[in-house]
Structure formats: C-alpha cells, structure tokens
Amino acid sequence: MIRVLLDTCVLFKPLLCDTLLCIAEEEVYQPLWSVDILEELERNLIRHNITEQAAQRRIGRMRQHFPDALVEDYQDLIPAMRNDPGDRHVLAAAVAGNAELVVTENLRHFPEEAANPYGLEIVSQDKFLLDQVDLVPRAVHEALTRQVSRYRREPRTLEDLVIALGTPGNGCPQFAKRCHADSC
CATH class of the missing domain: 3.40.50.1010 (5'-nuclease)
Structure with missing residues (x-):
C-alpha cells in the first residue's frame, strides 16, 4: 500500500x-x-x-x-x-x-x-484525488458514499459533496469535474 x-x-x-x-x-x-x-x-x-x-x-x-x-x-x-x-x-x-x-x-x-x-x-x-479515481474508482465511490452517509448537515448527497469539493475553498475542481462526468 x-x-x-x-x-x-x-x-x-x-x-x-x-x-x-x-x-x-x-x-x-x-x-x-x-x-x-x-x-x-x-x-x-x-x-x-x-x-x-x-x-x-x-x-x-x-x-x-x-x-x-x-x-x-x-x-x-x-x-x-x-x-x-x-x-x-x-x-x-x-x-x-x-x-x-x-x-x-x-x-x-x-x-x-x-x-x-x-x-x-x-x-x-x-x-491526488484524480489519481485515486483513475486507480480505484469503486473504492473512491464507496468512500464518498460512506462519507455523506455520516453527515447530519450538508452535504447530504454525493452530488452535493462533489460540488463542495470543487469549490475554491477545498481546491479540487478537476476531481469534482471528473466525478460529475463519471458519476462518482
């Protein structure tokens, strides 16, 4: 690993x-x-x-x-x-x-x-996150799904999480774009 x-x-x-x-x-x-x-x-x-x-x-x-x-x-x-x-x-x-x-x-x-x-x-x-999507897309999907399931506040959906990660405050615009295109 x-x-x-x-x-x-x-x-x-x-x-x-x-x-x-x-x-x-x-x-x-x-x-x-x-x-x-x-x-x-x-x-x-x-x-x-x-x-x-x-x-x-x-x-x-x-x-x-x-x-x-x-x-x-x-x-x-x-x-x-x-x-x-x-x-x-x-x-x-x-x-x-x-x-x-x-x-x-x-x-x-x-x-x-x-x-x-x-x-x-x-x-x-x-x-780093883009590389993970390329290497282990299923694991990334599982991780993101588990992540939003733990939240009581926003983001409550996978789509909302990906949008939030793509904001300048989180600095993952290409990862968010890829997830939207691939339905992470």
Missing part, C-alpha cells in the same frame, strides 16, 4: 480531510502525519475559531482511526531538507515515514530538487 504524507493545509479543511481519510479507510493508501503537522493543525484550527476542545477531539479521532499514521524520529532530518524552511519538517517526516507522496496545497514550498533525492512526489489534493 502506498504511503502518503498529508500536509497540514489539506488536513485543515474539514470536508477535504474527511474525503482523504474516508478514501484511506478503503485501504487505498496509508496516510501519514507527524506531531509537528498535528500541532500546526491544532494551532490553525484554534486560530480559525474552533475551540481547543473541538480541535483536540478532531485530532484525537484522526489518531484513533489511523494509529499507524504517526511518523516519528524525523526531527534530525529537518536541517538536511532543502525546501521552504517553514515546511522542512513536512519533507523530513515524509522521508522518515518512507512516503512516496506528499499531498499539499503549497507545491511551491517543495521544489523538485528538494524532493527528488528522496524519491518523493509532491502533488496537490486535486491531483
């Missing part, structure tokens, strides 16, 4: 995070994150008016459902990373976690010359 490090920026958005993790529940890929990523996520959630308890609950559920996602022993690698200084911890965690991909919105923070020596591919959430 492919190992994929999820950057804070894609975990921050609740709908996108749910989508990524629902697909991971289908055992399509192994999600990875680090303590630094989870701490950054908590800080950002609180900064955006999520209570500390709610932020901790969300992160606690992530850790509970994906106990093997936490990458450890990456801190010594941080100084050797040659990407954006603010995201060196992300690249170091990907290397230590034997990830094949990093999913992020901040593509410019991970230039090829920084990622290539470690055999890492850096992709946007839109590209």
Whole structure:
C-alpha cells in the first residue's frame, strides 16, 4: 500500500480531510502525519475559531482511526531538507515515514530538487484525488458514499459533496469535474 504524507493545509479543511481519510479507510493508501503537522493543525484550527476542545477531539479521532499514521524520529532530518524552511519538517517526516507522496496545497514550498533525492512526489489534493479515481474508482465511490452517509448537515448527497469539493475553498475542481462526468 502506498504511503502518503498529508500536509497540514489539506488536513485543515474539514470536508477535504474527511474525503482523504474516508478514501484511506478503503485501504487505498496509508496516510501519514507527524506531531509537528498535528500541532500546526491544532494551532490553525484554534486560530480559525474552533475551540481547543473541538480541535483536540478532531485530532484525537484522526489518531484513533489511523494509529499507524504517526511518523516519528524525523526531527534530525529537518536541517538536511532543502525546501521552504517553514515546511522542512513536512519533507523530513515524509522521508522518515518512507512516503512516496506528499499531498499539499503549497507545491511551491517543495521544489523538485528538494524532493527528488528522496524519491518523493509532491502533488496537490486535486491531483491526488484524480489519481485515486483513475486507480480505484469503486473504492473512491464507496468512500464518498460512506462519507455523506455520516453527515447530519450538508452535504447530504454525493452530488452535493462533489460540488463542495470543487469549490475554491477545498481546491479540487478537476476531481469534482471528473466525478460529475463519471458519476462518482
């Protein structure tokens, strides 16, 4: 199973995070994150008016459902990373976690010359989700269907979920377009 490090920026958005993790529940890929990523996520959630308890609950559920996602022993690698200084911890965690991909919105923070020596591919959430539809369409459909079945508020239908994921706030316009065309 492919190992994929999820950057804070894609975990921050609740709908996108749910989508990524629902697909991971289908055992399509192994999600990875680090303590630094989870701490950054908590800080950002609180900064955006999520209570500390709610932020901790969300992160606690992530850790509970994906106990093997936490990458450890990456801190010594941080100084050797040659990407954006603010995201060196992300690249170091990907290397230590034997990830094949990093999913992020901040593509410019991970230039090829920084990622290539470690055999890492850096992709946007839109590209990652498009690849999953191409590789395992049935698993993606099952994941999205299960995702909307868990919601008590909008989006309550698969179509509404796909539309929401295609908005600029979630950053998956090509994935949404493909799902509409293919009836994800």
